[in-house]
Amino acid sequence: MKVVVCTKQTPSTTAVFTVDANGHVSWDDPGGKPNIVNPWDEYAIEEAIRLKENHGATDAIALTVGSEESKDALKTCLAMGCTEAILVSDSAFDGSDTVGTARVLAAAINKIGDVQIAVFGNRAIDGDTxxxxxxxxxxxxxxxxxxxxxxxxxxxxxxxxxxxLDDGKETVTAPLPVVISVVKEINEPRYPSFMGIRKANRATIPVWTAADLEVDGATGAEAAKVNWGHVYAPPPREGSVEIIEGETIEEKVRKLVDKLFEEKVI
Amino acid sequence: MIDFSLTEEQLAAAEMVREFAAKEVYPTIKEYDRKQEMNPDVLPRMAELGILGINIPVRYGGQGFDYITLGLVCEELERVDTTLRVVMSVHMGLNSMGILQWGTEEQKQRFLTPQAKGEKYAAFCLTEPGAGSDVAAMRSTARRDGDDYIINGEKMWISLATKADHFLWFAKTDPNAQPPHKGITAFMVTRDMPGVTSGDIHGKLGVRAGSTGWVHCDNVRVPAANRIGEEGEGFKIAMSCLDNGRYTVAAGATGLIRACLEDSVKYAQERHTFGKPIAQHQLVQQKLAWMQQWYDCARLLYLRVGWMKNQGIRNTREVSMAKWYATDHSFKAAHEAVQIHGAYGYSDEYDVERYLRNSRGAIIYEGTSEIHQLMQAGYVLGERKDKPLRCELPAYDPEFWQAEG
Structure with missing residues (x-):
């Protein structure tokens, strides 16, 4: 039984989202931190490794669609304990929406073959869909x-x-193969091990292109159904502080209550 | 050619240690510092993650990384708390690397392997209540008795005194030797030997979340097979262990300077006086610039030593310089960081008061700053020369280090 963990390289958690006058989006980290494995995916990677350690999976394969730079994220997966990593990269996939990306991932999972479980993080911290x-x-x-x-x-x-779920927990059974997306309550992700770091840095990560896959359906910006009509950074939240003066506590409280009524807070 | 770049492996290892220290140690460090206790999870986790064997060959239970990585790891550990780096100084620098350098193959199997795996914790027992910088004044004795030695003596200011299993113990086998340091011999004393007792000291200015104490040997019978090196070679062994310990101290103190700088930059941008962030005031900027200068210098000095160790080049002078510079300047950086934080820096609401307290000890241990100044002057005046040792610290050979053995 093979397990695939689908991961994504995202900006660091401290990166700042900005949009310039031309609508160009950037995620620069003020401290210069590099891009990282999507933090939600760390739980998925951990679970894939545990499926190998505890549930008899033969392989825990990390899979990413992205640029050459995404190999860094895959190296983290290998350093944590994934047995193999595959990068899918092709300019034909640039600008894909989630459906386009899903088509590519599904084609890659089919190509790997004999996969029983595909594990995902709950969502990515950049697209957040x-x-x-x-x-x-x-x-x-x-x-x-x-x-x-x-x-x-x-x-x-x-x-x-x-x-x-919001209402509680439910236990469900499904026939394999399945796709699961995990929440952070599932485990505590491990750090990369020193031996894993060395292994990861020596690993050759294969790169599959569109020509290597039988993608069913269109991909890329042209095919995307999601239209990014207007992208903007949310305005910073503004607030002000007002100290309520008064002779006695009672007077201060009365003024506060009046104020709260006035502002329709209560 | 000079290459200042670090490898991806070195950077990834440092990143892993940074993450460990930030996630698992930082959240409770103030609590343990106040209680004057060591977080009981620290040593087992450092063992489990392989940090305790980072630069020891895989064949001896280590992780097979190089000496530069050891420095980077120490910098990351002391970025969070000095007590973490102290563990590396004694367990790795002063003890394990000493065995790597001076131990026989059998001793490496018996002592180094469990230490590198983190199954046994290691300490270094040189200093005594009446013998610090004046090592040769030590009173601890080892008397030969058949196939054993009988050790008596008291060691003081020993890091991991109550946690360690293996003590690299220095004692006089010839109390009448002239000069006196030629009568010193090194032994591996283990906690399970009858007559070994230890205790922690409380009331220290800093490193309060660590274990520092005394170790006592009362007629402890140590097999001759536990003697490290030859009789009378103890002083040379101790000094070469210090070449390794000082490296970890230098790298750690560099991390402490970075802690002062990072915390000060953050605070100076948040705190406003006279209508603007204090980072806009030139005298605050000057302090930040100093800290950056001290960090850069300290880091370059320790990385040079790491490179020399990798190459197998003797580095007694260079490591003394790195340790002297980094520790003196970590104290200065902490002093300036407290000043930038003002009254808040004077309270334990912020971390900088801990940095100040923690930085002070390293100006005393592993060679006081005064000893390092005398050493440097000795080299400059041509009065001090390092003679080749019978056993040198092995150069880093990736093939040997990483092979399963």
């Missing part, structure tokens, strides 16, 4: 299991997981 896992499941024709907070059992071609 959380759409890709279910779109990949749809494309592959597999069952999507989202918001997974625990993998309970894998046996007889079935997987039982716990899902963490």
């Amino acid at each position: 959380g759409l890709t896992p279910v779109q990949v499941a749809r494309k592959l024709g597999w069952t999507p299991l989202t918001y997974v907070s625990a993998i309970k059992e894998i046996s007889n071609g079935q997987i039982t997981v716990e899902r963490l």
Whole structure:
């Protein structure tokens, strides 16, 4: 049984989102920190490695669609303990929306073959849509299991997981293969190990292009159905402080209550 | 050609250690510092993550990284708290690297391997209540008795005194030797030997979240197989261990300067006086510029030593310079950082008062600044020359280091 973890390289958590006068978006880190593995994906990577360690998966393969630079994220996956990493990179995929990316990921998962579980982080910290896992499941024709907070059992071609929902937890069983997206309650991601760091830096990461894959459906900016009509950085929240003066506590409280009524806070 | 670049492996290892220290140690450091106790998870986690064997060959249970990585790791550890780096100074620099340099193959298997794996913690027992800089004044004795030695003596200011399993112990096998330092011999004393006792000292100015204490040997019977090097070679062994320990101290103090700089930059941009952030005031800017200068110099000095160790070049002078410079300037940086933080810097609401307290000890241990000045003057005047040792610290050979053995 192979497990694939789909990961994405994102800006650092301290990067600042800006849009210039021409609508060009940038995510520069004021401290110069490099791009990182999407923090949500760390839980997915950890879970993929645990599926190998505890549930008999033969491989835990990290898969990314992105530029050559995304190899850094894949190296982190290898340093943590993934057995293999594959980068899918082609200018034909540039500007894809989540459906386009899902088509590419599904084609890559098919090419890997014998994959029983594809693991995703809940969402990416840049796009923040959380759409890709279910779109990949749809494309592959597999069952999507989202918001997974625990993998309970894998046996007889079935997987039982716990899902963490707004209303509580639910335990569901589905036939393999499945796509799961995990929440951060599922585990505590490990650090890369020193041995893993060395292994990762020596690994040759294969790069698959559009020519290597049988992508079903259109990809790239042209095919994207999502239109980024107007992109802007949310205005910074403004606030002010007012100290309420008064002779006595009672007077201050009365003034405060009046103020809160006035502002329709209460 | 001079190459100032670091490899991806070195940077990734440092990043991993930074993440560990920030996530697992920083959140509770003030609490343990106040309690004057060591966080009980620190040593087991450092062991589990391989930090305790970072630059030891894989065949001896280590991680097979080079000496530069050891420096980077120490910088990251002391960026968060000095007590973390102290662990590396004694366990790795002063003890494990000493065994790597002077131990027999059998001793490496027996002592170094469990230490590098983090199964055993290691300490260095040189200083005594009445013998610090004046090493040769030590009173600890080792008397030969058949296949054993009988060790008596008291060691003081020992880091990991109550945590360590293996003590690299220096004692006089010939109390009448002339000059006196030629009568010193090194032994590996283990905690399970009857007659070994230890305790921690409280009330220190700094490194309060660490273990510092005394170790006592009362008629401890140590097999001759635990003697490191030859009889009378102890002083040379101790000095070469210090060449390694001082490297970790220099790198760590560099991390402390960085801590002062980073915290000061952040605070100076947040705190306003006279209608603008204090970072806009020139006298505050001057302090920040100094800290950056001290950081750059300290880092270059320790990285040069790391490079020399990798090449197998003797570095007694260079490491003394790196340690003297970095520790003196970490104290200055902490002093300036407190000043930038004003009254807040004087309270433990911010970290800089801890930096100031923690920086002070390193100006005393592993060679006081005064000893380092005398050493440097000795070299300059041609009065001091390093003679080749019977056992030199092995140069970093990636093939040997990384092979399973």
